[in-house]
Amino acid sequence: MALMRVRVATWNINSLRLRLPLLEKVLAELDPDVLCLQETKVPDPLFPADLFPGRAAEHHGYAHVAYRGMKGYNGVAILSRIPFTVDEAAPDWCAKGDCRHMAVSLAVPSGPVALHNFYVPAGGDEPDPAINPKFAHKLAFVEEATAYFAAQSPFTRTVLVGDLNIAPLEHDVWSHKQLLNVVSHTPPETTRMRQWLETGFVDAIRHFVPSDRKHYTWWSYRNRDWRASDRGRRLDHVWVSPDLVSSLQGHTTLKEARDWERTSDHVPVSVTLSL
DNA sequence: ATGGTTGAGGATCAA
Numbered sequence: 001m002a003l004m005r006v007r008v009a010t011w012n013i014n015s016l017r018l019r020l021p022l023l024e025k026v027l028a029e030l031d032p033d034v035l036c037l038q039e040t041k042v043p044d045p046l047f048p049a050d051l052f053p054g055r056a057a058e059h060h061g062y063a064h065v066a067y068r069g070m071k072g073y074n075g076v077a078i079l080s081r082i083p084f085t086v087d088e089a090a091p092d093w094c095a096k097g098d099c100r101h102m103a104v105s106l107a108v109p110s111g112p113v114a115l116h117n118f119y120v121p122a123g124g125d126e127p128d129p130a131i132n133p134k135f136a137h138k139l140a141f142v143e144e145a146t147a148y149f150a151a152q153s154p155f156t157r158t159v160l161v162g163d164l165n166i167a168p169l170e171h172d173v174w175s176h177k178q179l180l181n182v183v184s185h186t187p188p189e190t191t192r193m194r195q196w197l198e199t200g201f202v203d204a205i206r207h208f209v210p211s212d213r214k215h216y217t218w219w220s221y222r223n224r225d226w227r228a229s230d231r232g233r234r235l236d237h238v239w240v241s242p243d244l245v246s247s248l249q250g251h252t253t254l255k256e257a258r259d260w261e262r263t264s265d266h267v268p269v270s271v272t273l274s275l
Numbered sequence: 276a277t278g279g280t281t282g283a284g285g286a287t288c289a290a
Contacts, residue, residue, distance in 0.1 A: 014281080014282070014290090015281095015282060015283080018282075018283095039282095039290090041282070041283065071283085071284090072282090072283050072284075072288085072289085073282095073283080073288090073289065073290090122289075122290055123290095124289085124290090125290095134289090165290095220279080220280075220290095221279085221280040221281050221290090222278075222279040222280045222281085223279075223280085224279085262281095264281095265280090265281075265290085
């Protein structure tokens with residue numbers, strides 16, 4: 001059977017409704033077959049009926065759409081050209097019902113592919129679980145996810161994407177030393193993330209970008225000039241099961257999106273596979 | 276050490 005190009009993109013959009021015009025721009029730039037979004041910040045009843053006003057029917061080619069949102073915070077969505085079924089049995093992490101994850105099975109002709117879209121808790125400011133419940137939640141969330149995938153291991157034909165809110169490697173942050181006690185890069189987080197990865201994933205972005213090269217996907221709004229200060233972090237990730245490594249074709253981190261008007265503080269990331 | 280900005284929603288809270 002002929003293989004199919006499957007390009008999966010992930011973007012923390014930081015309000016879907018506010019950035020609908022940029023959504024179309026991301027699709028034009030990356031041409032993904034599947035786009036996973038985080039921080040949609042839209043309750044399900046208010047999810048836009050027409051994602052691309054004035055464009056072609058059926059969502060501008062992305063006929064398959066699923067979403068899980070809530071008021072004010074969090075929320076994930078998946079737009080796809082490839083049909084999928086939603087995994088309704090996926091866990092409700094930390095039993096909070098807080099719309100931080102969706103799993104689907106993509107109907108790729110060569111066989112189904114499991115796709116996980118995660119929005120891991122940011123964890124607040126204080127990196128001490130004893131005094132900061134948000135940090136405790138973050139650690140517990142990652143531990144639950146680790147246990148979930150460990151129980152399935154070894155798994156195949158699986159792609160995991162999302163805003164994982166952890167920059168695991170030295171060169172995933174602008175200053176390893178200065179961020180060691182800053183939430184997103186602390187040893188309790190990076191250690192747990194490594195354990196999660198090692199349940200059976202390969203870091204697909206670092207497959208393409210050498211680990212000794214600085215690489216970021218997020219720059220704070222709180223910098224006068226994000227590009228000049230370049231105090232970025234790699235918080236957004238694409239992982240694949242080892243059987244898919246030989247299918248990896250390329251990747252794009254759309255850094256230019258950080259310069260768009262009224263954009264997200266995260267930029268889109270895509271990985272292309274031949275499946 | 277501190278402050279810096281953005282979004283949701285309508286006061287702060289989350290990031």
